[in-house]
Amino acid sequence: MLKRLRARQPGTPVYRILWWQLYHGITFLWFVACYRFRAYGVRRVPDEGPVLLLSNHQSYLDPIIVGLGASKRQFHAMARKTLWDSALFRGLTVPLNPVPVDQESSGDLQAMKTCIERLKQGHAVLVFPEGGRTEDGRVHDFAPGIMLLVKRAKPRVVPVALEGAFDAWPKGRKAPRLRGTIGCVYGEPIAADELLAMRTHDALEMLKGRVEKLRAELAERLGS
DSSP: OHHHHHTTSTTOOHHHHHHHHHHHHHHHHHHHHHHOOEEEOGGGSOSSSOEEEEEOOOSTTHHHHHHHHTTTSOOEEEEEGGGGGOHHHHHHHGGGOEEEEOTTSSSOHHHHHHHHHHHHTTOEEEEOTTSSOOSSSSOOOOOTTHHHHHHHHOOEEEEEEEESHHHHSOTTOSSOOSOSOOEEEEOOOBOHHHHHTSOHHHHHHHHHHHHHHHHHHHHHHHTO
16 A cells, blocks of 8 residues: 555655645545536546646646546646745645746746656656636647657656636636536546657647547536
């Protein structure tokens, strides 16, 4: 059992893994009670090895949502550096191993290096390839920087789609609504070599298309 627990974050102290599990339990109760949370395709997330989770970005709640469904893989999540100014954000995400990204820098190389290092160590990393929260609920173009992670670390890439988080906490709102319906779905993993065999633009379009399709299917399931 201890071996399986350690596999959730290779090389990480057990207390950090247990802290994540406690956080998961508390937030799960919150999301089930307030948002009727549902997750689909959880078994598609690989149990071990480097995994890059690529999700659409609807709200500040998104890292929590992805983590609720994929609790067997405790990931490191890229997040905008300026969010650390918010005590609420720090409280919500510190257990999720955030990797600060300086968006004012043209491609934060330190953040990319950190993520590549984590992937090479066998961890899972969560990235929101749109670069920021959506302003209209739709999925927008993916930044090409994610292909650097694929090239350098060769992870399996799992497309993830969220629905309902935009309604619960849209951009510009100071705090989330405490009722609604939120869901998450995980797609089939894609081998790094499959993506690297394509042109960057084509690979990004394929990934975006997978996320959009998953989101449409999820919206239908949720009745939204």
